[in-house]
Amino acid sequence: MDFYYITTPIYYVNDIPHLGHAYTSVAADVCARFWRLCGVSTYFVTGVDEHGQKVEKAAQKQGCAPQAFVDKMNVSFEELTKLLNISNDDYIRTTQERHKSAVSALWNILYSKGYIYLDRYEGWYSVRDEAFFTEDELIEGLAPTGAPVEWMAEESYFFKLSAFQQKLLDLYQNEKLLIVPHTKYNEVISFIKSGLKDLSISRTKISWGIKVPQNSQHIIYVWLDALTNYITALHFPNIESDLYTNYWQNGYSLHLMGKDILRFHAVYWPAFLLAAELPLPKKIFAHGWWLAEGQKMSKSLGNVISPFNIVKEFEVDYLRYFLMREISFGNDGNFSKEALINRVNTDLANNIGNLIHRTLTLLTKNFNGVIRVKPDKDELIVNQAYSILSKLRAFIDNQKIQECLIEIVYLSSSANEYMHNKEPWKIIKNNPDSAQQVLTNVIEVIRIVGIVLQPFIPSLASVVLDNLGIKGSERTFSCLTYSYSLPFAHFIPPPTPIFKKFEL
Ligand code: MSP
Numbered sequence: 001m002d003f004y005y006i007t008t009p010i011y012y013v014n015d016i017p018h019l020g021h022a023y024t025s026v027a028a029d030v031c032a033r034f035w036r037l038c039g040v041s042t043y044f045v046t047g048v049d050e051h052g053q054k055v056e057k058a059a060q061k062q063g064c065a066p067q068a069f070v071d072k073m074n075v076s077f078e079e080l081t082k083l084l085n086i087s088n089d090d091y092i093r094t095t096q097e098r099h100k101s102a103v104s105a106l107w108n109i110l111y112s113k114g115y116i117y118l119d120r121y122e123g124w125y126s127v128r129d130e131a132f133f134t135e136d137e138l139i140e141g142l143a144p145t146g147a148p149v150e151w152m153a154e155e156s157y158f159f160k161l162s163a164f165q166q167k168l169l170d171l172y173q174n175e176k177l178l179i180v181p182h183t184k185y186n187e188v189i190s191f192i193k194s195g196l197k198d199l200s201i202s203r204t205k206i207s208w209g210i211k212v213p214q215n216s217q218h219i220i221y222v223w224l225d226a227l228t229n230y231i232t233a234l235h236f237p238n239i240e241s242d243l244y245t246n247y248w249q250n251g252y253s254l255h256l257m258g259k260d261i262l263r264f265h266a267v268y269w270p271a272f273l274l275a276a277e278l279p280l281p282k283k284i285f286a287h288g289w290w291l292a293e294g295q296k297m298s299k300s301l302g303n304v305i306s307p308f309n310i311v312k313e314f315e316v317d318y319l320r321y322f323l324m325r326e327i328s329f330g331n332d333g334n335f336s337k338e339a340l341i342n343r344v345n346t347d348l349a350n351n352i353g354n355l356i357h358r359t360l361t362l363l364t365k366n367f368n369g370v371i372r373v374k375p376d377k378d379e380l381i382v383n384q385a386y387s388i389l390s391k392l393r394a395f396i397d398n399q400k401i402q403e404c405l406i407e408i409v410y411l412s413s414s415a416n417e418y419m420h421n422k423e424p425w426k427i428i429k430n431n432p433d434s435a436q437q438v439l440t441n442v443i444e445v446i447r448i449v450g451i452v453l454q455p456f457i458p459s460l461a462s463v464v465l466d467n468l469g470i471k472g473s474e475r476t477f478s479c480l481t482y483s484y485s486l487p488f489a490h491f492i493p494p495p496t497p498i499f500k501k502f503e504l
Contacts, residue, residue, distance in 0.1 A: 003251030004035045004042045009261060010049040010092055010229050013073035014058035017080045018297060019290050019335060020258060022307035026320050027287065027329060027401060028256050029086045033455035034396045036087075037477045043247050045233040047092030048077050052222030053127045056208035066208045070095060076308075083311055084320070085458055092229045094210075103220060103228045104213050105237035109276040110159065111214065118215075121156035121200040124149040130222050131264075132200055145260065157202040157218060164271040165196045171270060171280070178283040179266050180399065181330040184259060188266045199268065227269045230255065230281070253281040256399075262286040285399050288332035305335055313337075314502070317457035318344045324456055325405040341502040347405070348460070352412045352449060353499035356464065359419065359442045360495035362435075366428050371490045372436050375444035377482055381418045382441050384411060385448040389480050392452060401456075408452055415445040443468065443492070444485050451475055463498050 008024045011017065025046055032044035049055075050070040059069035074093060081088065092099060110116050124133045128147035143149050169192055171177050172185070179185040202218035203209075209219035228236075234248045235241035247253065255265055265284050273280050289296075292303040310319050322340040325347065327333030363369055375382045388411055395403045419442055424435040450464035454475065465475055469492055474484055486492075 001035075001040055001252050003246045004032075004040050005234070005247040005251050005253040006032050006042070006044050007230050007233075007253075007255050008046040009255075009257045010047040010094065010226055011077055012052070012054060013048050013050050013070050013077060014055045015299075016073070016076050017307060019292075019305040019307055019310070020297070021077070022080060022084055022319070023290060023323055024256050024258065024287065025081065025084055025086050026323050027399075029084070029088075030320075030324060030401055030455045031254070031256075031396060031399070033087055033458065034392070037451075037454060037475075038393065039476065039478060041246070043090075043234070043243065043251075044088045045090045045092060045230070046081060046086065046088045047090070047229060047233075048074050048094070049222070049226045049229075050074070050093055050095045051209040051219075051225050052130050053125075053203070053206045053208075054130055054222075056206055057127060059208070067095065080307060083308065083316060085316055087458075090233045092233050094225055094229060096232075099225075099229060099232045100210050102232035102236045103210050103225050106228050106231075106272065106276060107220060107224070108213055109278075110272065113275060113277075115160045115163070115275040116157050116201070117160070119156060119158050120154070121158075122153045123151075123200075125152045126150075129260075134197075152205070154204045155218075156200040156204070157212060157215075158198040159201045159224070159272070160275070161196045161199040161268070161271055164274055165192060167274055168192050168196075168267065168270060171274075177266075177270055177280050179262070180283060180285045184262055184286045184330075188262065191263060192267060196267070196271075223264050223268060224272065227264065227272065230269075231278070236278075249279050252283075254283045254285060254399075255281050256285050256287065259286040259288060285330075287329055288327065290333055290335045292334075293336050294334055310337075310340075314340065314344075315500070317460045318348075318500070318502075321348060321405070321457050324401045327402065329399050329401045338504060341504055344499070345501050347409045348457075348499040349501040351409055351416065352453075352464075353497070353501075355412050355416050355419070355442070355449075356446050356467065356498060357495050359439055359446065360467065360492060362424060362428075363439050363443070363492055364494045366432070367436060367439070369492045369494065371440055371443065371486050371492065372488065373433075373440050374488070375441050375482065375485050376437055379441050381415055382444055384414055385445045386481065388448060388452060389477055404452075405456060408449060408456075411445060412449055415442050415449075418442065440486075447484075447486065448480055451477065451480055460498060467495055467498065468492055 006028050008028045011021050032042050035042045059066040126143040126147040126149045129145050133143050179188055201221040201224050202212050204217055206219050210225055212218035234243040270280050292305050297304045322343050391407055392404050422438045424438040428435040450461055453461035
């Protein structure tokens with residue numbers, strides 16, 4: 001893999017950001033940082049979805065002009081991106097001119113190829129989902145998501161989605177485009193098999209959005225608008241640009257999103273691309289949902305978790321660690337402060353933190369902090385450390401982020417056990433060389449742990465590496481080998497506490 005492209009959904013700015021937004025951003029950030037550290041050219045895009053009826057309504061409710069409203073709301077999304085230490089290369093706002101040009105260009109391609117026609121739409125629309133529903137899809141008068149629906153009857157442009165039913169099935173059956181996890185793949189396939197109807201892709205009753213190039217009475221459907229962001233960021237319609245060629249045409253592209261918006265990504269988006277004869281992404285990954293203390297987060301229940309508050313209380317890396325470690329990426333999970341505290345105390349403070357503290361304290365006390373030997377390559381624990389990268393690569397390749405952290409903590413546990421068995425504190429007096437060898441072996445494990453933790457908890461990992469005195473230029477994954485182990489006479493200062501221990 002030479003070029004890796006990863007995206008988050010672009011977030012609606014109708015309300016302030018919540019934990020769900022933080023989740024996808026952190027997961028995408030972990031993957032992006034991981035591949036960069038592997039030396040893979042990586043491009044990572046996130047941003048906001050500013051058009052559509054939902055945003056228009058929210059602006060109206062506040063008595064604000066839509067542009068002023070989105071400018072204001074966007075601020076907290078940009079702040080959250082910074083606060084979470086997200087390493088995105090670009091940040092898309094759908095009100096930007098570059099995006100409007102990209103959407104118009106895509107529309108014109110679809111139009112010129114005969115995939116768009118004018119007709120009349122009559123049916124149900126859920127503003128909250130920004131989605132159309134047929135009568136038989138409704139459940140007790142509500143959208144399947146539980147959102148209220150309103151009746152819509154207006155002139156509309158349609159996209160010939162029905163023409164892509166078999167093509168989409170072929171695409172998925174031939175694994176030209178992957179949907180992960182597999183349960184989600186099955187859902188998409190059965191949805192497509194149930195029959196695809198042409199899709200209404202313009203509205204006349206709203207005015208906030210991008211105008212249809214051929215008819216200024218119509219506003220382009222917000223999902224056609226929003227999905228295009230993935231190629232706007234790569235300079236579409238300039239398909240000769242380096243970004244587009246490297247990352248979209250020839251690269252490995254992965255869209256991450258929550259399960260609720262999989263259908264838009266796995267049915268509409270590839271159909272638009274197939275119709276326009278543009279390259280497709282390589283993989284679509286749908287993650288699960290966080291519940292708040294067992295319940296769905298909602299404004300009416302007043303239980304929406306603010307990532308800002310959590311970070312204020314715990315610091316960003318503890319939130320990042322918890323979100324990535326607590327649930328298997330793809331499943332639903334439950335957020336509670338208690339679970340967060342237990343998790344970070346157990347894994348970070350008590351396991352990794354303890355390993356570092358006791359090892360470096362022994363080195364300081366008995367050897368003035370000076371390393372006098374190289375790690376023993378024949379020692380099992382050292383080998384276990386050197387072999388971790390290939391495991392982590394395989395996990396990240398499959399978005400198994402939780403498994404990575406389990407593996408890293410397992411390595412730290414093994415090193416703690418090794419210390420326990422070797423008891424260097426007991427042999428120091430009579431056999432200092434052997435004690436020094438044990439400590440050096442463990443310090444090598446700590447160096448590896450510090451380096452591989454960087455994608456997950458970048459700030460805390462850098463404190464670990466600072467503690468060991470590792471140069472900035474020796475922190476990439478190419479340094480996870482014996483040849484980069486600490487040199488003879490390397491001095492490590494007395495340890496400072498790295499991981500906090502939180503009170504329940
Ligand atoms: N604007 C669209 C996406 C367009 S992408 C071309 C949108 N925005 S959203 O703000 O409503 O949702 C963004 C993401 O947040 C989705 O992936 C959604 O699954 C995720 N989450 C919303 N609530 C969530 C949880 N409670 N838990 C985890 N993620 C959740 O949809």
